[in-house]
Amino acid sequence: MDFNFTEEQDMVRDGLSRLVRELYDWETRRKAIESEAGWRPEIWAQLAELGILGMPFSEEVGGFGGGAIDRMIVMEEFGKGLVVEPFVPTVVCAGGFLKHAGSEAQREEHLSAIIDGSRVFAFAYAEPRGRYDYADLETTAKKDSDGYVLNGHKAVVIGAPWASHLVVTARTGGDRRDREGVSVFIVDKSADGIVTRDYETVDGRRASEVYFENVSVPADALIGEEGAALPLIEQVTDEAIAAHCAEACGAMKVAHAMTLEYSKQRKQFGVPIGKFQVLQHRMVDMYTAYETAVSLTYLATIKLDAGEKERKRAASSAKVGVGQSARFIGQEAVQIHGGNGVTDEYAIGHYFKRLTIFENEFGNVDHHLKRHVSLA
Amino acid sequence: MNLDFTPEEQAFREEVRAFIEENYPKHLGDVGLREDLSREDFLAWHKILGEKGWSVPAWPEQYGGTGWTPTQRYIWSEENARVNAVMPLPFGVSMVGPVIYTFGNEEQKARHLPGIRSGEVWWCQGYSEPGAGSDLASLKTTAVRDGDHYVINGQKTWTTLAQYADWGFFLCRTDTDAAKPQEGISFILVDMKSPGVEVKPIKLLDGGYEVNETWLTDVRVPVENLVGEENKGWTYAKFLLAHERSGIAGVARSKRGVEKLREIAANETLDGAPLIEDMDFARKVSQLEIDLAALEITELRTLAGEQAGKGPGPESSILKIKGTEIQQRLTELTLEAVGSYAAPYYHSVANDDGSNEYPVGPDYSAHAAETYFNMRKTSIYGGSNEIQRNIISKMILGL
Numbered sequence: 001m002d003f004n005f006t007e008e009q010d011m012v013r014d015g016l017s018r019l020v021r022e023l024y025d026w027e028t029r030r031k032a033i034e035s036e037a038g039w040r041p042e043i044w045a046q047l048a049e050l051g052i053l054g055m056p057f058s059e060e061v062g063g064f065g066g067g068a069i070d071r072m073i074v075m076e077e078f079g080k081g082l083v084v085e086p087f088v089p090t091v092v093c094a095g096g097f098l099k100h101a102g103s104e105a106q107r108e109e110h111l112s113a114i115i116d117g118s119r120v121f122a123f124a125y126a127e128p129r130g131r132y133d134y135a136d137l138e139t140t141a142k143k144d145s146d147g148y149v150l151n152g153h154k155a156v157v158i159g160a161p162w163a164s165h166l167v168v169t170a171r172t173g174g175d176r177r178d179r180e181g182v183s184v185f186i187v188d189k190s191a192d193g194i195v196t197r198d199y200e201t202v203d204g205r206r207a208s209e210v211y212f213e214n215v216s217v218p219a220d221a222l223i224g225e226e227g228a229a230l231p232l233i234e235q236v237t238d239e240a241i242a243a244h245c246a247e248a249c250g251a252m253k254v255a256h257a258m259t260l261e262y263s264k265q266r267k268q269f270g271v272p273i274g275k276f277q278v279l280q281h282r283m284v285d286m287y288t289a290y291e292t293a294v295s296l297t298y299l300a301t302i303k304l305d306a307g308e309k310e311r312k313r314a315a316s317s318a319k320v321g322v323g324q325s326a327r328f329i330g331q332e333a334v335q336i337h338g339g340n341g342v343t344d345e346y347a348i349g350h351y352f353k354r355l356t357i358f359e360n361e362f363g364n365v366d367h368h369l370k371r372h373v374s375l376a
Numbered sequence: 377m378n379l380d381f382t383p384e385e386q387a388f389r390e391e392v393r394a395f396i397e398e399n400y401p402k403h404l405g406d407v408g409l410r411e412d413l414s415r416e417d418f419l420a421w422h423k424i425l426g427e428k429g430w431s432v433p434a435w436p437e438q439y440g441g442t443g444w445t446p447t448q449r450y451i452w453s454e455e456n457a458r459v460n461a462v463m464p465l466p467f468g469v470s471m472v473g474p475v476i477y478t479f480g481n482e483e484q485k486a487r488h489l490p491g492i493r494s495g496e497v498w499w500c501q502g503y504s505e506p507g508a509g510s511d512l513a514s515l516k517t518t519a520v521r522d523g524d525h526y527v528i529n530g531q532k533t534w535t536t537l538a539q540y541a542d543w544g545f546f547l548c549r550t551d552t553d554a555a556k557p558q559e560g561i562s563f564i565l566v567d568m569k570s571p572g573v574e575v576k577p578i579k580l581l582d583g584g585y586e587v588n589e590t591w592l593t594d595v596r597v598p599v600e601n602l603v604g605e606e607n608k609g610w611t612y613a614k615f616l617l618a619h620e621r622s623g624i625a626g627v628a629r630s631k632r633g634v635e636k637l638r639e640i641a642a643n644e645t646l647d648g649a650p651l652i653e654d655m656d657f658a659r660k661v662s663q664l665e666i667d668l669a670a671l672e673i674t675e676l677r678t679l680a681g682e683q684a685g686k687g688p689g690p691e692s693s694i695l696k697i698k699g700t701e702i703q704q705r706l707t708e709l710t711l712e713a714v715g716s717y718a719a720p721y722y723h724s725v726a727n728d729d730g731s732n733e734y735p736v737g738p739d740y741s742a743h744a745a746e747t748y749f750n751m752r753k754t755s756i757y758g759g760s761n762e763i764q765r766n767i768i769s770k771m772i773l774g775l
Contacts, residue, residue: 001378001379001380001381001382001385001447001676001679001680002377002378002680003377003676003677003680004377004680005377069377260773260774260775263775264774264775274775275775277766280765280766280769280773280775281762281765281766281769283769283773283775284765284768284769284773285765287694287768287772287773288694288697288698288768291674291694292667292670292671292674292698293670295669295670295671295672295673295674295677296666296669296670296673298377298379298673298677299379299669299670299673301377302377302378302379314669316666317665317666317669317670320662320663320666321666321667321669321670369659369662369663369666370655370659372662372665372666373655373658373659373661373662376638376652376658376661376662
């Protein structure tokens with residue numbers, strides 16, 4: 001049993017922590033998310049240069065041979081700075097599909113471009129009516145002589161406006177909600193027939209509604225086996241869950257620290273409000289909620305390579321526990337900040353917003369509590 | 377980072393499991409924790425462990441400890457929880473013992489530690505007072521020096537299992553003029569057979585007699601029973617409380633409790649189907665399991681810190697709060713699972729002939745309510761959970 005990080009991991013954390021502090025200060029971030037682009041490609045390039053984008057990939061494909069723990073460290077630092085750049089869709093999701101199921105040619109084409117930062121991905125899996133069920137798909141991929149033809153509508157595709165490529169889930173067979181018949185494709189976003197409607201998300205990112213109208217993709221756009229992608233999707237999304245949980249831990253840590261600091265400065269009735277026991281106990285409960293979230297994030301991260309049931313149970317446990325902590329800490333932090341907590345000017349509200357949207361990413365608390373029950 | 381146990385730790389687990397299977401008194405296996413155990417029942421396993429040298433695993437080796445790592449101790453507690461073992465009571469082993477070997481003199485160590493190890497001497501804790509409660513420092517019991525004796529007067533309460541105790545460790549005020557209430561308190565060992573010591577059991581709402589009121593009237597105690605320095609007892613009391621809190625999470629036992637809860641809920645029915653298949657109920661069980669998983673990792677993180685040389689610090693307050701909340705929710709859910717057979721009062725329906733058969737309802741229902749009632753104590757004792765929050769807010773958050 002060992003909870004220590006390696007020297008390399010400590011170095012990555014320190015380096016990233018400095019980068020986020022220096023390049024992601026509050027005002028700069030605000031300007032970036034309000035700019036037309038909505039993100040900073042130059043930061044992306046810098047992350048590539050530092051090797052962060054290549055960290056979880058093997059050395060044969062130009063990566064650094066890191067693993068789930070390294071990803072966790074990166075995401076926690078990103079969470080502290082509310083970094084908006086699309087690490088999860090590109091590196092964790094697209095990278096994950098390629099790593100687990102990509103052909104040699106697919107890896108060669110895409111992985112090196114992910115690692116050097118030249119290709120950015122979005123993961124188009126959700127649909128307006130599918131909620132959190134990855135198999136509830138109305139998007140279809142029909143086989144034709146040259147490959148497949150995609151039709152459908154993907155909802156709230158995070159990072160899509162920034163992406164050059166999409167990972168798309170679609171039904172190649174079976175009925176709606178069948179576990180069989182689900183496939184995954186990599187699609188160039190500029191392909192004919194793709195229409196996007198781009199917008200801002202409340203937590204400072206960008207997303208799109210993506211429409212596929214008879215989009216022809218070549219046969220080698222298919223990742224893995226046709227019709228058998230659901231277990232693969234579950235593996236990759238569990239990895240994304242662990243990553244997002246780590247991000248939420250970073251955000252919660254900062255939200256809690258800000259609240260503590262504020263409570264020591266802000267005076268009411270002649271004393272700092274942190275002197276009031278009723279607020280002290282709430283901040284203690286926030287602290288224990290944070291530690292609980294960290295523990296469950298460790299568990300989910302460590303179990304990613306375990307057996308399927310163990311992995312899913314750990315990921316769902318984390319999504320439930322971290323989700324509850326995220327909501328609790330977010331709401332309490334705003335409450336203790338009083339009126340300032342609900343202004344756009346104070347950073348705390350933005351942490352609250354990110355933590356709120358985190359709850360719904362890859363399944364909310366109720367969904368994962370149910371999944372946990374089904375895995376008993 | 378790696379959560380797996382090493383091959384050595386796995387081998388240790390096998391060794392421990394085999395020892396427990398061979399030596400744990402079989403008749404106690406069925407008793408569980410919630411029957412009125414006799415003094416002999418409480419001590420049976422303790423004495424066996426004493427002979428084996430495993431009764432005080434966490435002590436330094438020079439005083440009879442095992443030299444086990446925190447991880448090994450964790451494995452040890454898990455294996456004991458598997459058989460629901462009646463563990464050595466904490467009063468000697470994890471409370472006064474560490475105080476004596478840390479702050480006591482050589483004579484005190486030689487006199488008291490062997491009896492704690494072997495289980496021959498039963499200890500009780502004289503901290504709480506009727507008017508003090510969580511405000512421990514406001515205690516009023518006095519110890520006045522008279523030649524080579526202290527004369528102790530006062531009343532203690534919640535003295536757990538003092539009805540069986542040979543010795544007690546008491547916090548007494550030796551300086552009534554001290555500037556702060558925490559100063560002027562001393563840590564004194566009292567022979568419970570001394571004249572003037574009177575112990576009166578308090579019946580609790582579960583029907584059991586677990587705690588007592590203890591009166592001390594002109595009790596003469598030799599000065600050599602003072603531990604450490606006079607008026608410095610608060611320091612030792614705080615040390616003791618931090619030790620008490622580590623291990624208070626009760627993870628292994630709660631894990632066993634969740635298994636038991638699932639068994640009960642598989643047996644009970646709702647709308648013609650097993651209760652455990654009811655989504656409302658099943659979600660509560662899952663939520664409990666998730667919180668328990670978080671607590672387990674948090675405890676392992678704390679243990680890893682201890683292994684790296686950090687003593688039990690204020691973080692143990694998290695384990696106390698979360699651990700006791702989970703214990704309470706577990707007994708609450710068990711009560712819910714049992715349904716209407718939670719109502720029969722066990723003491724009114726228990727067989728007089730000593731047979732094991734419960735006369736009313738399924739056997740798992742007999743103690744559900746009393747266990748639930750009994751476990752309300754956990755968020756109150758050992759420094760209430762509100763006090764734990766005060767500790768975290770001061771020591772960790774700096775408020």
